[in-house]
Amino acid sequence: MKKFAWFLTLILALSLILSACGAPAATTEAPAATEAPGSGPFRVAVVMPSAINDLAFSQSMYDSLLRVQEEMGAENFEFVYSEGMFVVDDAAAAIRDYASQGYNLVIAHGSQYGSSLQEIAPDFPETSFAWGTTVDTFGEPNIFAYEAASQEGGFVNGVMAATLSQSNVIGVVGPIETGDAKLYVDGFKAGVLSVKPDATVNVNYIGSFSDVALASEAATTHISAGADVLTGTAQMVVGAIGKAEENDVLWFGTQSNQTSLAPSVVVASQVYHWEGILNEMITLIKSGTLGGQSFKADLANGGEVIEFNPDSTVLENAQTLAETTIEGLKDGSITITLP
């Protein structure tokens, strides 16, 4: 019995260590020099629900941080991250750890982290926190909030989808009917109907952000139902993109640029560029404002960019209309009515 207990402990410890270095908590360039703010580099820590290479939500933040770093220079801007923090308790622990290590800004990149942040932030009045996607700063002086007007890119994608569809049946694979995903899907639908009021938009929420197999089957279902253009949001859509490519059905992406996954069928992706908002936060923090404001990424402020796939063979039929739509949304001549 003793031997077994000993071995069990060993196995558990080993597996925990391995899962720890696999899923969450991978750290990049972080010489942990604690210097007074203002003198050393600006230090950011971010906690993300999925992997930095998910081609979706988490990757959009990681890529934006890289762009900020490129702009400011590695000697002036450092960041570390914990990825795969789908367990909110683990994320909360990581947020607290980062805060106590004296980072200038700790970002909780997921709306599920809100209540943890509300508890942690008051304990670290010198540290600035940010979370999204939301508008709620909880009235705390050291919490920023950020969100994306994902209905705008959804609308543009929808306009293109409607133009390119020949069957006039378009399928949407969504995760859970809430937040950013719902905004995107509703905007997409509105975009399709603005071009073709009699088109059919079939929406399927699969109830999960991670079930790749079900997302893939949802795409197959859309295709059997006659869809010749598909879109979808969240990190499990990689399964659906695969099916789109196999069946030669067009795909519109969102959150990150998904062209690399299926260059033959991806037409365009709405990509989140958080760097504008990050820069604003950094400027505010340096001048002593640690929070209390909320930001919105949209087409007009460059927080959302429609990235076309230059190799798409059908793009030319929709690009001009897409560009006019983008301009219209930017100057306010086009407004989106959400249900």
Next chain:
Amino acid sequence: MISDLFSVTVLIGILASGIRLATPYLYAAIGETFGQRSGVLNLGVEGQMLLGAFAAFYVAFTTGNLWLGVLTAMTVGALMGLAMAYVTVNLNAEQGISGIGFFLFGLGMSDLLFQKMLGTVETVKGFPEIYIPGLSDIPGIGEIFFSQNLLVYGAYLLVPIAWFVLNKTTLGLKIRSVGENPDAADSLGVSVARIRYFTIILGGTLSGIAGASLSIALLNVFQQNLTSGLGFIAVALVYFGAWRPVGVLAGALLFSMINSLQLWIQVLGINIPSDIAVMMPYVLTILVLVATVSRVRAPSALTKPFEREN
């Protein structure tokens, strides 16, 4: 709108996707059935599937050889099974806990390897749907049964084979006796350890194929936590199927068919909230489980380590 559900296209769609969705469950759950019939509960199936899925994907991605991918997945699964067998048979560890340990190992390890060896989500050309002259052309039937990929057929072929091995061979008799009464089996000269090693390694091998069926046949991608709980559902299906291959088949098909039904319900715009729709497979599975499972008994020695009395 409800009447749309009964159109031919929809029915064919539901059946064809149900059959596809059931594939990974079948491999994993049939493998688990062998283990449990010999008295070993392996909760590490999900971890074995994840490592199998990554191994198959990586090999197929780098070499372009799908069969080599399947073979690697089988080997990785078998090695995971070997480790599980050592821990539960030789060291008499608590099966549930060590299974969870192996699950966490597989989850972390597959993600670590994915990050280090691939770095980003890639696609691979997986097993194609095969065309059987004649059969594939039958309207409806052809689309449902005869236009799937090879690993799908393999999963269904496994069911009668598993039934035959368990019920009609000496090996099956030994497996069952080790699971029911290891002391008696031992006194008759059956090596409890050897039988359990065999079933756990077989289970791991099949879980490896289950993972490969996702990453290089059905989805053709690999992503962190690709299986997202499939392996645990497979373990539940073994209980659901009352430790019989045919029961497992029934459970896997029921669960998958209802899942594809709910996909269609949403696509057809039938006015049910999506949250209710996605709950359907789970709720119905629990209801059937409650209604049927109380009548069947688990293998008596399930989860009990065997220690010979001297």
